[in-house]
Amino acid sequence: MNPFTYARAEQAEDALKLAEAQGARFLGGGTNLVDLMRETIERPQSLVDVTGLSAAIEETSAGGLRIGAAARNSAVAEHRLVRTLYPVLSRALLAGASGQIRNMATLGGNIMQRTRCAYFYDDDGSRCNKRTPGQGCDAAEGFNRYHAILGASPSCVATHASDMCVALAVLDAVIHLRSPRGERTVPFVDFHRLPGETPQVETVLEPGELILTVELPANPIAKRSTYRKVRDRSSYAFALVSVAAALELDGGKVKDVRLALGGVAHKPWRALRAEEALRGREATPENFRAAAGAELIDAKPLRYNAFKIELAARTITAVLQELAEEAQ
Amino acid sequence: MRFLINGQPVEVDVDMRTSLLDLLRDHLNLHGSKKGCNQGACGACTVLADGERILSCLALAVQYQGREITTIEGIAEDGQMHPLQRAFIEHDGFQCGYCTPGQICSAIGMAAEAKRGMPSHMTRDLGAEFITLDRHEVRERMSGNICRCGAYNGIVNAISEVFVEAE
Numbered sequence A: 001m002n003p004f005t006y007a008r009a010e011q012a013e014d015a016l017k018l019a020e021a022q023g024a025r026f027l028g029g030g031t032n033l034v035d036l037m038r039e040t041i042e043r044p045q046s047l048v049d050v051t052g053l054s055a056a057i058e059e060t061s062a063g064g065l066r067i068g069a070a071a072r073n074s075a076v077a078e079h080r081l082v083r084t085l086y087p088v089l090s091r092a093l094l095a096g097a098s099g100q101i102r103n104m105a106t107l108g109g110n111i112m113q114r115t116r117c118a119y120f121y122d123d124d125g126s127r128c129n130k131r132t133p134g135q136g137c138d139a140a141e142g143f144n145r146y147h148a149i150l151g152a153s154p155s156c157v158a159t160h161a162s163d164m165c166v167a168l169a170v171l172d173a174v175i176h177l178r179s180p181r182g183e184r185t186v187p188f189v190d191f192h193r194l195p196g197e198t199p200q201v202e203t204v205l206e207p208g209e210l211i212l213t214v215e216l217p218a219n220p221i222a223k224r225s226t227y228r229k230v231r232d233r234s235s236y237a238f239a240l241v242s243v244a245a246a247l248e249l250d251g252g253k254v255k256d257v258r259l260a261l262g263g264v265a266h267k268p269w270r271a272l273r274a275e276e277a278l279r280g281r282e283a284t285p286e287n288f289r290a291a292a293g294a295e296l297i298d299a300k301p302l303r304y305n306a307f308k309i310e311l312a313a314r315t316i317t318a319v320l321q322e323l324a325e326e327a328q
Numbered sequence B: 001m002r003f004l005i006n007g008q009p010v011e012v013d014v015d016m017r018t019s020l021l022d023l024l025r026d027h028l029n030l031h032g033s034k035k036g037c038n039q040g041a042c043g044a045c046t047v048l049a050d051g052e053r054i055l056s057c058l059a060l061a062v063q064y065q066g067r068e069i070t071t072i073e074g075i076a077e078d079g080q081m082h083p084l085q086r087a088f089i090e091h092d093g094f095q096c097g098y099c100t101p102g103q104i105c106s107a108i109g110m111a112a113e114a115k116r117g118m119p120s121h122m123t124r125d126l127g128a129e130f131i132t133l134d135r136h137e138v139r140e141r142m143s144g145n146i147c148r149c150g151a152y153n154g155i156v157n158a159i160s161e162v163f164v165e166a167e
Ligand SMILES: Cc1cc2nc3c(=O)[nH]c(=O)nc-3n(C[C@H](O)[C@H](O)[C@H](O)COP(=O)(O)OP(=O)(O)OC[C@H]3O[C@@H](n4cnc5c(N)ncnc54)[C@H](O)[C@@H]3O)c2cc1C
Pocket: A025, A026, A027, A028, A029, A030, A031, A032, A033, A034, A035, A050, A069, A070, A095, A096, A097, A098, A101, A104, A105, A106, A107, A108, A109, A110, A111, A112, A113, A161, A162, A163, A164, A209, A210, A211, A212, A236, A237, A238, A239, B039, B040, B041
């Protein structure tokens, strides 16, 4: 690990000031950053501890929920209002990592966590455009069973590893950011980027910019939402494919629907095409399957991950069917 | 840096890069917490911070000043083994014993989470007020602690005896 200085911020202003130092990085629970520093993939010169900033989970005047970036993953998963109004978020968090890691990990750190692509981690053995831009990508032709089927580029086929973020994508969450230039809000689905030719730029967050809070808008459909994760072992493993969904029926028809996929792309993948294909349609397994097909029509398999296309289609169908049965 | 470890205040001069695990093992002679993977994957380094289970290998020590850290060395009370320690012996909850300190700290944290109603991936009804810790719940909640010897049946039996209410 390279040497660094450390300071703890008590207020957002302090954090922003401290972050002006050369090579500064914010530190949440450290479960991703400390690991990457030990591998010398990340080499910050100074750490600004932001775990003392807002961790509040509070109702907004508009009837939604606002969550401070320092809120622990376990605290969010456990919160009464999250469990009842946004069950998909609780479920996604509880499907991620382990009890110990969830007690350490923060909302901000989870959003900013980096890919688990083995070539990204293999500092001295492989090429990776995220680690060393322009170097090439050894995953594209390598062992890419875990890699992307949607939105990838020749420069990068890595996936975003977060479960929580798939739920935030389906909930139409909004991120509040703050930098020395002021505050701004970004819709969660626009926060992470597709790799294109600059896979090292993973989000629209600017250097020194801080995630303050995430806001979940009030939305009755969110009450009927869930998350399903398919993985190589039944617990404590990253997703091969995951599905976050919310469904509202009117009679036997789909009145409204939200769908997002994890484990398939460089960002949490909101499935707008599938949603479009479903609105107003009969809530039948055939229609669910057809909607999945509409979303996956552009999916491009790599050498070892073609199975993800069928797996995603089946998981989407099963999750929507589960929600439809609950609604009836 | 100043710490509170197993009820004792300690002051040590350590490099900023020191993890909580290395602080315990290399500077404070507390060798109970184990270094299995040093990357968050095995749970052997689990300790309690203000009663919450965490991984000391991914924790920078500097961040844990002012928190009350409890390691396996601080679990026993008045020289009496913790009931869970005794149950591990009775149920053969270990073979080589390497994962055991992490398993025991993790299980104590886990039981407190369940007691206050924290759901898990296995919990059907997220709205439920109370959690019934059955064997499936215990296995899911303890999945962050790997046992290379595969002593899982004994581990689950020991935890169940102490924490699972008879149904
Ligand atoms: C063994 C293991 C298994 C895991 N399994 C899963 C899994 O199954 N599913 C899953 O979703 N995740 C999994 N994770 C990842 C885990 O969820 C992340 O490591 C965690 O959420 C990161 O949060 P943190 O607070 O520890 O972040 P840190 O490591 O502290 O920081 C991560 C990044 O976020 C930045 N950051 C932190 N806070 C802010 C802020 N307020 N504003 C701007 N930037 C900020 C930091 O600068 C850093 O770049 C696993 C991790 C491990 C080690």
